[in-house]
Amino acid sequence: MGRSVRHSVGREMRSYAGMLLGSVLYGAANSWFLFPFQVAPGGIGGLSQILYRYTSMPEGFWMLCLNVPLFILGWVALGRQFGLKSFIATMISTGMCWVFMPSHFTFLPDYADLVHNIASPGEPPRLAFFLSGSNPVDVLLASIAGSTMLGIGLGLIFKSGGSTGGTDIPVAILRKYTGFSISSGYWIVESLIILSAGFAFSNAPLVIWAYMNLFLCSRVTDLAAEGMPYVKAAFIMSSRSDALRDAILDELDRGVTLLKAEGGFSRKPKEVIYVCVHRRQVRELEEIVRSVDPHAFMVLHDAHDVMGYGFRRRTLAFEDQHD
Numbered sequence: 001m002g003r004s005v006r007h008s009v010g011r012e013m014r015s016y017a018g019m020l021l022g023s024v025l026y027g028a029a030n031s032w033f034l035f036p037f038q039v040a041p042g043g044i045g046g047l048s049q050i051l052y053r054y055t056s057m058p059e060g061f062w063m064l065c066l067n068v069p070l071f072i073l074g075w076v077a078l079g080r081q082f083g084l085k086s087f088i089a090t091m092i093s094t095g096m097c098w099v100f101m102p103s104h105f106t107f108l109p110d111y112a113d114l115v116h117n118i119a120s121p122g123e124p125p126r127l128a129f130f131l132s133g134s135n136p137v138d139v140l141l142a143s144i145a146g147s148t149m150l151g152i153g154l155g156l157i158f159k160s161g162g163s164t165g166g167t168d169i170p171v172a173i174l175r176k177y178t179g180f181s182i183s184s185g186y187w188i189v190e191s192l193i194i195l196s197a198g199f200a201f202s203n204a205p206l207v208i209w210a211y212m213n214l215f216l217c218s219r220v221t222d223l224a225a226e227g228m229p230y231v232k233a234a235f236i237m238s239s240r241s242d243a244l245r246d247a248i249l250d251e252l253d254r255g256v257t258l259l260k261a262e263g264g265f266s267r268k269p270k271e272v273i274y275v276c277v278h279r280r281q282v283r284e285l286e287e288i289v290r291s292v293d294p295h296a297f298m299v300l301h302d303a304h305d306v307m308g309y310g311f312r313r314r315t316l317a318f319e320d321q322h323d
Contacts, residue, residue, distance in 0.1 A: 015160045019089050022156030025149050026164065027060075027096020033146030034213070035059050036102075036118055036128030037139050038197070038206055041147060041213035042190035044070075044166035045097075050200045056124040060098030067094060067165045074169035077176070089162030093153070102127040143209050147216040154217070155224020167193075190214060226304045231311060233276045233303040236289060237261070238296035241271040247288045248273070252281055254310060276303055276311070 034040040040049050044066050048059035055062075067090050102115045118133030119126035131138040157164060171185040194214070198207035238244050245256050252275075259272040277285050282300065289296050 015085075016088075018156045018160035019085065019162045020092065022153040022160065022162075023089060023093040023096050025153030026093040026157070027098075027100045027153075029146045029149035029153060030059065030097045031100035032102065032129045033131075033142040034150065035097075036126050037131075037133060037142040037146075037209075038126075038201055038203070039139065039143050039146070039209040039213055040197075041150075041210050041217050042167070042193045044164075046190075046193040046197050046210065050197050052124060053200055058098060058101060060094060060101070063094045063097055064091075067091075070169045071165055074165070074173070077173050085161050086163035086165060089157050089160075090165040093157065093164050102129050105129075139209060143213050144216070147213040148220050151217040151220025152224045154221045155226075158221065158225045230279055231276050231303040231306045232279050232282050232300050233274070234285060235299045236273040236275070236296055237270060237298075238273070238289070238293040240293040240296075241273055244273055244289065244292050244296070247292055248275055248285070251288060252277060252284060254281070276306055278311075 030040060030045055034045065035049060035052075038049055040046045044063050045059065047066060048062035051057065051062040052059050071087060071090065105111060105115070108114060114129055115127050116132040117125060118128050118131075128142070131142050133139065133142075154164065167186065167189045170189055174185045174188070194207055194210040197210065198204055236244060241258065245258065248254055248256050254275055254277055257274040259274055261270045261272045262268070263270055275285070286298070289298055
């Protein structure tokens with residue numbers, strides 16, 4: 001087997017391993033923390049909570065029932081962009097929500113102490129691990145733990161090239177046929193689900209919890225998928241671009257790119273320096289710019305997924321850094 005084939009097979013295996021780990025975290029977050037306290041941040045999980053409220057059928061069952069027709073709808077309306085990996089990730093993550101239901105862990109020696117029934121009178125039985133729901137702090141802890149775990153799981157799934165389907169599909173359809181932006185589409189769809197859940201449970205605070213969880217989950221998902229921004233990119237506009245270029249090359253050992261530009265007011269040609277540095281080198285870069293040209297104009301911003309000489313390739317936590 002050639003090296004390129006081994007590399008391709010290894011990459012696919014790591015991709016599916018990341019998808020599996022993300023699905024495990026997705027299922028545990030929903031079944032242990034979010035579903036029991038009715039604080040799932042929208043999406044298919046939020047819809048499943050509402051259906052569970054009226055039918056007593058587990059949320060995992062409803063997630064499967066909702067995702068399958070949504071995938072068929074997405075395939076028909078949008079084509080093959082919802083491919084095999086997305087289908088596999090959706091099925092595994094949905095299955096994990098059922099696997100991690102607290103009622104399946106009766107074999108634990110301390111099961112009676114770990115699991116609490118937090119259902120309100122007249123509602124279906126609702127079991128939760130660790131937290132009893134006897135005070136608002138429990139809801140807060142469940143929201144933070146569940147949203148963080150859910151965000152990490154989703155980030156790993158997205159980074160592995162998969163998707164959990166769900167509201168991605170109606171959002172994509174909404175964008176295709178109405179022209180809404182992706183962010184606007186998400187907020188419309190998620191808000192409809194969250195507000196419907198608040199109405200179904202007759203509990204206004206749950207709407208606040210759900211929006212908080214939606215924000216936290218989205219931020220953690222971005223961090224898990226893209227990583228912490230350990231690299232800063234800088235645009236530097238200076239009349240002494242040659243001297244700045246030499247100083248950066250010599251003192252920071254970073255490559256630079258010279259971009260041809262034109263002053264918006266003067267209409268004179270200019271050179272803009274573009275350089276990426278480690279965040280530890282930002283202060284040194286600022287000192288170089290100030291010392292060479294105190295009048296230089298510099299813009300710094302976070303850079304993600306930087307690959308190339310001088311920068312390591314970010315991988316999943318379990319991925320070999322030197323494959």
